[in-house]
Amino acid sequence: MRLRSRKNAGESLEKNDLVVLEPGRYRGRWRELFGNDNPIRVEIGMGKGQFISRMSASNPGINYLGMDMFDELLRKGSAKAKQIWLEKGSDTVPNLFLVRGNAERLEEMFAPGELDRIYLNFSDPWPKSKHAKRRLTHSRFLEKYKEALNERGEIHFKTDSLSLFEFSLNSFSDSLLQMRNISLDLHRNGLRDDLVMTEYETKFVERGQPIYRLEAVIGSEAIARHRSEVEGKMRSAAAREEARQQAAAEAGEQDALSSAENAE
Ligand SMILES: C[S@@+](CC[C@H](N)C(=O)[O-])C[C@H]1O[C@@H](n2cnc3c(N)ncnc32)[C@H](O)[C@@H]1O
Known part of the structure; x- marks a missing residue:
């Protein structure tokens, strides 16, 4: 993801009450941080945070975490979440934290069974086969997700990349995961207003590109x-x-x- 604007670059993330810079500290204790027992859903690679912010505002009974690796994205995500909740009439964001983290180290952030759902939205496709292991749907990541998810656990995955989708279908299947609601053109019959769009999705849909999507039940x-x-x-x-x-x-x-x- 290209990061152009440096508007909020000086803003300290340490003082940002929406941002968690050391997620390992909450391993096994995320419910304490949220202050309730609601299910916890995480978007890995949230980018600028539109999807996870809108999800949090539409579903107050669910706890959300947006994860990304870059401070600038945490700043943008935090501004986006505050703006969306303000439009909703609330000057606090009660059910969302933005986490600085790398999926490579998922097991250091979440205890087994701590998560209810993982969203993978427009994950980097890593087209060269020598980089296949970096794809977030590679079996080595699926094993991490299986460990972190609980008995209600699901993975929801969408992408504009046909080659990543093909790779992922095989990867989910090889990991013996049950897939459902597979779509090769999610918005074929008009925009799916029951599903929240991400920044990347909006861009690809405007260009007329199909969006591939699946859910895996774990x-x-x-x-x-x-x-x-x-x-x-x-x-x-x-x-x-x-x-x-x-x-x-x-x-x-x-x-x-x-x-x-x-x-x-
Ligand atoms: C193409 S962007 C998609 C952003 C957003 N989900 C969307 O759909 O608009 C992919 C994002 O995943 C993040 N990312 C890539 N690898 C990651 C990893 N291993 N752990 C956490 N985030 C990662 C990148 O920093 C980037 O922000």
Whole structure:
């Protein structure tokens, strides 16, 4: 990500109450920091923070963490979050912290099962195969995510890069992860207003590029819920088909009766 503006460059992050510079200090204690037991969801590579700020403002019953490696992005993200919450009429941001961290060291930041969901939005594609291990959907990262996620755990991934998406489908599959809601053109039928857009997504959609997206269900509860939803859909489809066949049979009987009556 290119960082051009240096407008807030002098602002001290140490004094910023939204920013956590040493996330390892809260390993196993994030709930204490938030002051409640709500689920915790993290965006790894939040960039300028639009997505995670909007998510926090739309879902006050969920705790959010936006993670990135660069101080300048933490400054921008913090300004964005404060602005979005101010527009909502609040001069505090109750359910979001911005974390300076590298996914490489995820296990030093989160105890096993501490997270509910991980968002990977427009992660760097690292197109050269010699850099494949740096892709945030490489199996070595998926293992870290599995460890940090709890029984409701899910990963939501979107990208504009077809090659990263192909790589990721294989990587999720090789890690035996159950995938769902796979889309090869997320906004095909108009913008999905149920899903919050990121800065990169807005740019790519304006250029008419397709967005690829998938969700992976990791935790046992998430898998069980997904299975029961799929079974429910299959039962409804079977019931609809049975009703259709019965209606067709009844119509056939009616036609046969009418023909017989006409013949008399
Ligand atoms: C292409 S930008 C996408 C930003 C934002 N998610 C969006 O969709 O607009 C990728 C971001 O991921 C961050 N990033 C890359 N590797 C990372 C890592 N290992 N840990 C944390 N953040 C990382 C980069 O600093 C950059 O801000």
